[in-house]
Amino acid sequence: MEHNAISIRPFIGAKDFEVSRNFYRDLGFQESVLSNNMSYFKTEGLGFYLQDADVKDWIDNLMIFLEVDDVDRYWNELSALGLTAKYENVKLTPIRKYDWGKECFMHDPSGILWHFGAFTK
Numbered sequence: 001m002e003h004n005a006i007s008i009r010p011f012i013g014a015k016d017f018e019v020s021r022n023f024y025r026d027l028g029f030q031e032s033v034l035s036n037n038m039s040y041f042k043t044e045g046l047g048f049y050l051q052d053a054d055v056k057d058w059i060d061n062l063m064i065f066l067e068v069d070d071v072d073r074y075w076n077e078l079s080a081l082g083l084t085a086k087y088e089n090v091k092l093t094p095i096r097k098y099d100w101g102k103e104c105f106m107h108d109p110s111g112i113l114w115h116f117g118a119f120t121k
Contacts, residue, residue, distance in 0.1 A: 009040070010048050013059045015110040017052035023087050023109050024050065054110075065103075065115040071095055074116050075104045 014020035021039060025031055029041035037052035048064070068074045075095050083090045083106075093105035103117030 007045065007047070010064065011051055012048055012062060012064070012112055013051050013053040013055050013110065015054045015059065017050070019087065019109050020050055023083065023090070026081060026083065026086070059110050059112060063113045063115065065117060068116050068118055071102050071104060071116060071118045078104070078106065078116070 017037065021031065024041045029043050029047075032040045032042070034040055034049075039050050041047055041050055046066075072095065079092060084092055087109045089107065089109050089111060091105075091107040095102050095104045099120075101117055101119040103115050106114045106116070108114065
């Protein structure tokens with residue numbers, strides 16, 4: 001089967017929709033409001049839908065991997081944003097190296113775990 005895909009856009013929930021909206025804007029994503037309970041956030045042609053939906057089992061088990069060009073640069077810029085001081089429950093975990101590449105981690109205000117990584121070339 002041939003996939004002539006243009007994008008993939010996961011849906012993620014939020015425990016507090018307004019806090020999460022502010023958080024993702026602070027993280028550098030551009031927001032397009034779709035309705036009073038859903039927005040689309042994008043960066044460089046990639047994006048996701050944020051819903052005003054607090055579904056504990058879904059949010060507590062959701063992980064997103066965003067491949068970046070330079071994990072070291074990304075970590076430095078991410079750390080400099082001060083998100084852990086501004087948002088309750090936001091956690092950053094420094095870079096870890098693996099045989100496949102390296103990544104750093106961030107929990108958003110709802111607890112969704114983001115992986116920011118780069119593969120060894």
